[in-house]
Amino acid sequence: MLLKDRTALITGGASKRGLGLATAKLFAEHGCRVAIMDLDLKVTQDAVVGLPGAGHLAIQGNVVIKADCERAVAEALAAFGRLDVLVNNAGVTSPLRLLDVDPSTYERVMDVSMRGTLYMTQAAVPQMKKQGGGSIVNMSSVSAKNGGGVFGGSHYCAAKAAVLGFTKATAREMGPFNIRANAILPSMIATDITGGAVTPEMREKIIATVPMGRIGDAHEVAGCALFLASDLASYVTGSEIEINGGSHIN
Numbered sequence: 001m002l003l004k005d006r007t008a009l010i011t012g013g014a015s016k017r018g019l020g021l022a023t024a025k026l027f028a029e030h031g032c033r034v035a036i037m038d039l040d041l042k043v044t045q046d047a048v049v050g051l052p053g054a055g056h057l058a059i060q061g062n063v064v065i066k067a068d069c070e071r072a073v074a075e076a077l078a079a080f081g082r083l084d085v086l087v088n089n090a091g092v093t094s095p096l097r098l099l100d101v102d103p104s105t106y107e108r109v110m111d112v113s114m115r116g117t118l119y120m121t122q123a124a125v126p127q128m129k130k131q132g133g134g135s136i137v138n139m140s141s142v143s144a145k146n147g148g149g150v151f152g153g154s155h156y157c158a159a160k161a162a163v164l165g166f167t168k169a170t171a172r173e174m175g176p177f178n179i180r181a182n183a184i185l186p187s188m189i190a191t192d193i194t195g196g197a198v199t200p201e202m203r204e205k206i207i208a209t210v211p212m213g214r215i216g217d218a219h220e221v222a223g224c225a226l227f228l229a230s231d232l233a234s235y236v237t238g239s240e241i242e243i244n245g246g247s248h249i250n
């Protein structure tokens with residue numbers, strides 16, 4: 001029980017095969033009360049019902065809207081009384097090539113990852129300061145390091161690199177308050193983020209580049225989030241943890 005009596009807020013956690021829901025399940029298995037925030041209330045409520053244990057919370061909200069982020073933290077605090085962990089997981093991808101990136105796609109991809117991470121962090125930090133600490137886990141991507149090319153275009157790579165820089169600055173600024181901030185950088189993981197656009201041929205090509213010979217699973221990302229959220233990582237901040245089966249070894 002690595003998160004016994006702790007509470008967490010996870011954004012973008014309602015997607016059935018997503019990294020956020022896998023993280024919520026693992027946190028709940030470890031004794032954590034979890035609030036999931038996502039765009040659609042019914043889908044989010046259904047996701048929460050499936051979590052192990054009791055006392056979890058579904059919150060409708062859009063991370064791009066500052067008032068939603070502030071309300072989400074307020075709802076979590078009203079239900080739980082404290083907030084120990086924030087997982088900034090909500091994100092959208094887009095495969096558009098450089099010359100095809102239009103203003104609205106740029107804004108959507110950048111905003112959900114970066115603006116959402118900023119607004120949620122701003123909303124959560126005052127409470128974490130009051131409590132004497134907390135852990136913030138931000139979902140970046142290997143695309144931030146290797147330029148993507150599989151499914152995420154230049155705008156997605158930029159968004160995830162922005163999240164990485166933001167994480168390090170947050171760690172530096174919040175260290176004195178015992179608030180840790182770390183980033184997870186997964187490579188291709190089997191979720192629905194591409195909306196089924198990865199063909200079997202593309203999948204085979206990707207697998208051929210992975211020393212471990214397979215695509216990652218959401219629970220493997222959740223395990224990393226659990227480590228970063230827990231006291232096992234009590235001196236880990238500003239770090240970036242890569243999860244990629246060896247496909248990107250620095």
Ligand SMILES: NC(=O)c1ccc[n+]([C@@H]2O[C@H](COP(=O)([O-])OP(=O)(O)OC[C@H]3O[C@@H](n4cnc5c(N)ncnc54)[C@H](O)[C@@H]3O)[C@@H](O)[C@H]2O)c1
Binds near residue numbers: 012064092
């Ligand atoms: N799956 C991968 O291969 C992979 C690899 C690297 C990084 N990532 C990152 O991991 C995170 C989770 O990805 P996933 O594969 O689980 O995706 P997913 O599409 O399964 O889930 C993303 C969730 O975010 C929610 N969301 C989107 N916009 C939102 C907004 N404005 N406000 C609140 N919620 C919003 C969606 O409704 C969805 O439930 C993303 O940030 C993604 O960029 C994924």
